[in-house]
Amino acid sequence: MAVLVYAESWSGSFKKATFEAVSYAAQLADKIGTEVIALTIANNNNSTQLGKYGVSKVFTIANDSLTTFNNQAYANAIIAAAESTGADTIVISNTNNGKAVAPIIAAKRGAALITNVLDLPSSHSPFTVKRKTFSSKAFAQYSTEATQKVISITPNAIGAIETNKSAATESFDYTATESDNRLSSVSVDKAKGKITLTEAEIVVSGGRGLKGAENWNMIEELAELLGAATACSKPVADIGWRPHGEHVGQTGIAINPELYIAIGISGAIQHLAGVNASKNIVVINTDAEAPFFKAADYGIIGDAFEVVPKLIEALKTYKMNN
């Protein structure tokens, strides 16, 4: 009956997407009148934080064989925790690691998997929920009759709700097996001190209109002032001005921040597909006919090389006064 949420950690601590998933699971459990249990793996002792988002019990795994992420082992650990708590619904964040474990769990348990979920269910029998499809060009209502479910939540779609609960932690054990270790992690390269694109509240993005990699200084400066992540259009990553991990759009990363600032990007349908779920869009483009203005909330027709430095100054002034 219970709901189990996998509370993902990055380098030992939780990120925003985790609190969102935990909060989702807590609300879900509340609606169906059951308990919610969180599972954390290789978290550095801040598990009790999860209480704030509505869980009463946190299972922690601190097994040496699970210090680094391993999708087979983590999936099996999550399954073991679900079995021991009798949970039939498992909630996961639709992050890269979440996507790497969710289908394994679903296939092993014969559970229904619904990914890219955007909202709490509109019905519980049958379980019906809204998800993204067609690369954010549309939404769909998915339903399942299955008792066993794995629900994967789109980061930044549902806010984390704080409660005044507190959580008790309990250690849970799972040791990776030989079959879990068929793949071994050799190295992890972290992009330098960046905000994760899918989780960022604000994203500053540049297109081919910026004319060269050297012109990204002002984009980075603007992003830093706003506490934003940086992104780019596909051709910019293809030419090599920016890393592929920053490419947003239909064939790149799909994002839905509070604010998306598109600079020197035309607004091709494939680009829009990945960003039009942003709650507010600002477009800066020299061409008044750029299709992006049709999808924007705020537009400036102008040269990025003049507008962006002015915007940086205006923000600095704003910050000083606020």
Next chain:
Amino acid sequence: MKILVCISHVPDTTSKINFTNNNTEFDSNGITFVINPYDEFGLTRAMQIKEATGATVTVINVGSASTEPTLRKALAIGADDAVRINAEPTDAAFVARLLADYAEEQNFDLIITGRESIDYNGGAVPGMLATYLDIPFVNACIGLELKGTKSTVIREIDGGKETLEGNLPMLLAGQKGLVEEKDLRIPAMRGIMMARKKPLTVIEAGEAVKQTSVLGFELPEAKAACTMIDADNVEQLVELLHSEAKVI
């Protein structure tokens, strides 16, 4: 070595999405279907491995007869043979089970899929297929090097990348990076001619259970008109972002 590339048949990225039948069905009227862009990276990587090692490459799709031109396109790019499992691919567990039934008998050394289909964006079939076959699964794969049966793969993680090692067989769900955009193969005349003679086998679907169904679709709400701000008055933008949008 035997490689299987799973191909999903999806609307071209320029497609405007519409629904029919009271918003319960995708309207394929006027839509051009293509090889799922993520699968193209995997298919090209498979071609490179074929050229380097003499591997054979099979492409497969679970779909109706309408997907055959997409499979022919994959043959024209250089796959050796194609298989179509005759069924409507309406649920990930169902598709993965049918693919697993086929793959189980064939003992592929390497299975390559896309990270997700750009239509339903499930990202579900690859991990399920790997699990049914009991082989390792690497999601968001952006690099693959093979030395005999030893494989070194790179996967994208949130804010970085991770390198992994293991032995074949395994399943990789790929994306850009597996090969670069500029190296993507497109069918040439010779390939298209040859593809006509290559085998495309149709298999009837066996038993498989569907876990989910789609009750209906909706389109995003249309945006209100854009507020235009003068390029000499960026202070107004800052003010609106603060007081109206409330994002700063």
